[in-house]
Every structure is written in C-alpha cells, then in structure tokens.
Amino acid sequence: MNDVRELVIVGSGPAGLTAAIYAGRANLHPLVIEGLAAGGQLMLTTDVENYPGFPDGILGPELMTRFREQAARFGAELVTADADEVDLSERPFRVRVGGTEHRAHAVIVSTGASARMLGLDFEQRLLGHGVSTCATCDGFFFRDHDIAVVGGGDSAVEEALFLTKFARSVTVIHRRDELRASMILQERAFADPKISFRWNTVVEDAVGDSKLERVLLRDVETGERSELAVTGLFVAIGHTPNTGLFAGQLAMDGAGYLVTEPGSTRTTVEGVFACGDVQDHVYRQAVTAAGSGCMAAIDAERWLAARAHAATAPG
C-alpha cells in the first residue's frame, strides 16, 4: 500500500494519455495504469492520416509513443500492467495492479473499447495489411480496390456506404439473409450500385501473407464454399467496451458503455470520470477520444480543487 495520490488514470489510448498530459501540467502527478495492450486501438493500425497536425500522416504506434513521451514529460508515471481490480465503493478509491494497491482521490477511466473480431487466425496476420476494423481510418487506402465488409448492423452498412467513396466495389458479407441495420441505411445501401451483398455467408479464411488477396467464404445454408478476390476486408461486427472492471460500480448503458453526464465526463460516482471509447460508441476517433481526455482531466482537476477547498474552508 502506498500514499494516496490525487489521480489514477486507467487506460492509455489517446483519451487516457491526453488526460495524463493535462493532469500532469496541472501538477496532479497522475499515475497511468497503461495496461499490457498500452496505447489502445491505434497500436493496431498502420498509417493515421486524419490526426490533425500530421499532414504527411503518422504510424499509429508512433503517434502513441509521442503521446506517451508527452505525458511522461509532464510528470505522469506509467505502469505497464493491467489493472486487476478497481474498488470505487470507498474513498480513497483503490486500484489493484498485480500485488500493488494504488489509492487515489480521483480516477479517470479510459479503458477504451475493443473491436470485435471474427476470431480467425488471418485477422492478426493481416490487420493493417488489408484487414481493418475502421473504415473512417483506413478507407482512403483502398481507392479503386474491390473490398468487402463483414456484418449486417448499422456499423457494417455505414462503413460500406462510406467505403464507396474510394472503392471500386464493396461486397457486404452477412451471416443471415436480412440486415439488422436501420431502414434508412439499408435503403441507401440497396440503392448504391457499388454495393452488393453475399447473404447467409461467413468468412472462413483469407489468402495473402503480407497483404490480403482474397477471402474464402462459406454459404451457411448450402455449405457451398467460394472465393472472393478483395484487397480489403473491413470487420464491422460491433465493439465491446472494456468495462468489466467497473461492473456493478458505475452506470452503463445497455451495450455496456459507461454513462457520463451530458457535456461532461462525470460518471455516476463522484470523483470518477470517463473519457474516450469506453463512453463513446458514436464517434470513436482518436481525436475525439483525445478531446474527451482533456475534458476528463479538467473535470478531475476542478473536482479535486473544490474538494481540497471544502476540506480547508473554515466552519
């Protein structure tokens, strides 16, 4: 057990590290539990071309290294391990990492979300080399390519529509014969000449060592196998927010995302703030995550200052 800190930040993607930069500069000496998958989803991408300030683009891992260096420069302390347990039921709050328990007056949760994957071997091999989980991030690299999107929800159809700006053709591969996506998106997709559908179909494997060449498909009704020549495969079967540590402690919506007060990063426990994808299933961009990380640090700093003021005020 060590001294009580002002602030512990759990998670180290753009949201957590931006919170660390701001909190460091506010002299809060934040401790960042960066996790074993430090850096978040950008560590799984290659070029990032839409992060402002990098007109020539930057590699995702390189961008996160810079975030990290900037946070360390302002006094953030980083622990490269996963938080095993968080106890928000008593003050100071407690965060256990391995055998060490950290105590803090305020906690910022920035544990992000993980894109759901199909669970096939090729996904890890080709992620960033044809396989992607983010059309907004990577669509631009597929100008005039034939590509496919897996999924039948709003994300899949929205990504397919977005990708028609670049791709020559977009094939939506869906495991059933009807979409789950909202009607308006469905209608747009059905009307788009670049989009076609492979119904009742699942991806079984992919061919390509360093870049995707084609995917191997199976019709779930007939069992018939086929191939589809595509250089891009966008897996859009949903995201899972990383909120397991907070179950029963912080309010979540039906999909497990942390609920924050509109216009702020305050959660349902005073002194606990949430930012980035763990509380945002709409925008999910590095820049919006960073922006909300800044908000969380400012909210935490103000909350801590008010608390300190109340503790020293006469009466």
Ligand code: NAP
């Ligand atoms: P979702 O609604 O959960 O849809 C996931 C899709 O992926 C479903 O069609 C599902 O098939 C399919 N799927 C799941 N696991 C699969 C697997 N292992 N193999 C093959 N296919 C699989 O997820 P989402 O589309 O990301 O949307 C999440 C939430 O965000 C929803 O509430 C959605 O409305 C919202 N959202 C809204 C917008 C918008 O309004 N513009 C945009 C994006 C997301 P089944 O249909 O067979 O289950």
